[in-house]
Amino acid sequence: MFARIGHVERDLMPRVSAKRQITLPIDQCREVGIGPGDEYRSFVADGRITIVRKSAGAARGRIEP
Secondary structure: OEEEEOOEEEEOOOOEOOOOOEOOOHHHHHHHOOOOOOOEEEEEEOOEEEEEEOOOOOOOOOOOO
């Protein structure tokens, strides 16, 4: 993601806040359908963090017959 500041383009990298919060780029959120208030899951593998939006009903428990 780039921002034009004057005549210079700067790469906007999200930064981790003191509370370990990250602001996700809006274009990426739109592409995967993440909106304000949505719940997500995060996973760590091979030194990378993956964020996945929870689908509707994913938080419901399983009912045993």
